[in-house]
Amino acid sequence: MNMNDVLESGIQALARTDTRGRNITPLAAR
Numbered sequence: 001m002n003m004n005d006v007l008e009s010g011i012q013a014l015a016r017t018d019t020r021g022r023n024i025t026p027l028a029a030r
Helices: 003-019 025-029
Strands: none
Touching: none
16 A cells, blocks of 8 residues: 555545544544
8 A cells, every 4th residue: 555545545534524523633543
């Protein structure tokens, strides 16, 4: 897996969480 792929997946996951209006802190704490 490319590092770019990993970063992109993380960014997309963050964006999804942000769109749902949830706090990003729990996700970052994992």
